[in-house]
Amino acid sequence: MYENIIGQDEVCKTLAGEIIRGSLPPALLFSGPVASGKLTTALETARLLSCREKGAWNCACPDCAMHRRLGHPDLLLFGARSLPEEISVAKEFIFRNPCQASAYFFLRSLAKLSARFNPALWTSEESRLGKAAALVESMNEAADRIDPATIGSKLDSETVKAVESAYTDALALGPLVPEAPVFMLRNMRIWAQLAPMGKRRTVIIENADKMQDSARNAMLKILEEPPDTVRFILLTSRRASMLATVLSRARLYSFSPRDEKTSALVLQRVLKTDERAESLTAFYESRLPFSPGQARVLAEKLIGKILFDAGWEKEGLGEYGQSLIDLAADSSQDMDGILIDVSQQTKGFGARDKALAGSFIRFLRALTVVFTSLLQESMGNKILLTMIDRCSTLIRDAAIQYSSYNRNPEFLSRLLVASFKEHSVDLKNPGFHPEFSDSRGAIEGAQRP
Numbered sequence: 001m002y003e004n005i006i007g008q009d010e011v012c013k014t015l016a017g018e019i020i021r022g023s024l025p026p027a028l029l030f031s032g033p034v035a036s037g038k039l040t041t042a043l044e045t046a047r048l049l050s051c052r053e054k055g056a057w058n059c060a061c062p063d064c065a066m067h068r069r070l071g072h073p074d075l076l077l078f079g080a081r082s083l084p085e086e087i088s089v090a091k092e093f094i095f096r097n098p099c100q101a102s103a104y105f106f107l108r109s110l111a112k113l114s115a116r117f118n119p120a121l122w123t124s125e126e127s128r129l130g131k132a133a134a135l136v137e138s139m140n141e142a143a144d145r146i147d148p149a150t151i152g153s154k155l156d157s158e159t160v161k162a163v164e165s166a167y168t169d170a171l172a173l174g175p176l177v178p179e180a181p182v183f184m185l186r187n188m189r190i191w192a193q194l195a196p197m198g199k200r201r202t203v204i205i206e207n208a209d210k211m212q213d214s215a216r217n218a219m220l221k222i223l224e225e226p227p228d229t230v231r232f233i234l235l236t237s238r239r240a241s242m243l244a245t246v247l248s249r250a251r252l253y254s255f256s257p258r259d260e261k262t263s264a265l266v267l268q269r270v271l272k273t274d275e276r277a278e279s280l281t282a283f284y285e286s287r288l289p290f291s292p293g294q295a296r297v298l299a300e301k302l303i304g305k306i307l308f309d310a311g312w313e314k315e316g317l318g319e320y321g322q323s324l325i326d327l328a329a330d331s332s333q334d335m336d337g338i339l340i341d342v343s344q345q346t347k348g349f350g351a352r353d354k355a356l357a358g359s360f361i362r363f364l365r366a367l368t369v370v371f372t373s374l375l376q377e378s379m380g381n382k383i384l385l386t387m388i389d390r391c392s393t394l395i396r397d398a399a400i401q402y403s404s405y406n407r408n409p410e411f412l413s414r415l416l417v418a419s420f421k422e423h424s425v426d427l428k429n430p431g432f433h434p435e436f437s438d439s440r441g442a443i444e445g446a447q448r449p
């Protein structure tokens with residue numbers, strides 16, 4: 001059991017023992033750093049619970065076959081998670097080394113994404129799917145055209161087309177994965193209670209710490225009286241952010257960090273590459289077109305320029321804020337120049353290359369990350385706090401405008417920057433802008449046709 005999990009022998013031994021003895025608790029909490037194998041272990045646990053035989057790694061029973069494609073009807077997987085990194089790595093893998101293993105890896109990475117849009121989770125909330133609905137359908141249709149059993153050492157042109165098409169859809173769909181909203185928890189509860197006789201169902205929630213209060217409370221209610229045919233596996237890399245009452249109802253399984261050597265082993269065994277990386281996360285992120293690192297560089301330039309132009313003094317901004325202002329002072333690039341850079345690197349946020357369709361949300365995330373870091377170092381600068389508070393609201397609005405109302409991302413980004421500028425000037429020089437208009441209204445106004 002758990003032969004495929006690398007570097008987590010202790011936790012796997014515990015789980016295997018509990019499965020054999022039938023003493024697995026109703027709720028499990030897998031806690032450990034990002035990319036330490038929590039999800040793979042959770043998925044393997046789900047397979048072992050459904051298997052009709054003895055759970056061998058290569059078991060040929062129909063349940064195991066369905067689990068291998070992550071398409072088992074007794075499995076529900078959701079929660080916040082960025083998947084485009086893994087899908088980019090998987091695409092590279094299948095092209096570099098076409099074989100059954102790489103085909104399964106690619107299909108599994110797509111399935112992790114499409115699981116988030118499982119109709120069972122969206123019952124009576126389908127209208128919230130927005131532009132995701134068509135993308136899921138198109139991605140799944142392309143995935144169905146990839147058959148691991150027939151993959152030879154060279155991909156045929158039909159398979160190449162299917163891989164490219166599924167990949168493009170996945171990159172656009174990735175940023176639309178929601179955190180676990182309360183309606184999903186409610187739908188999940190109904191699903192869990194309907195477990196067919198003699199079947200064992202598994203619910204896996206990734207980043208279970210990232211839930212709104214209403215969703216956490218719904219989760220708690222479910223854990224208070226878990227149906228005995230269902231196992232709940234919660235995954236977190238930030239255990240301290242979990243609700244204490246949830247923690248007290250789940251048995252803890254600690255995953256240890258993977259060092260460079262173990263990471264290299266994973267790359268070698270799973271992805272058949274000798275490439276070395278500082279960590280698995282770094283390896284995955286480097287494969288993404290418009291990576292989070294790239295997005296962050298641009299976000300830092302932009303925010304530095306805004307602070308610099310508005311005349312913010314370096315004092316009171318902390319070391320990080322000072323470095324951003326220095327960066328802007330040394331650069332001859334003006335705001336328009338930076339926005340042109342953003343547009344070129346993201347191909348107009350995917351308008352000129354569909355593979356970059358997820359770049360707008362990644363760009364918004366990078367802006368949030370930069371603001372958060374600024375705040376952490378600003379030692380309670382109240383004006384900065386107010387500005388960042390307003391800007392964060394604008395970023396959230398822009399994300400909704402984009403995902404739910406299909407607004408043009410280039411237009412939204414220009415509007416955002418103009419509003420940031422306005423807030424930054426206004427707060428720095430009170431009274432400077434007598435005609436100050438609320439920019440939040442401008443973005444909300446964009447919603448109206």
Ligand SMILES: [Zn+2]
Nearest residue numbers: 051059061064
């Ligand atoms: Zn089996």
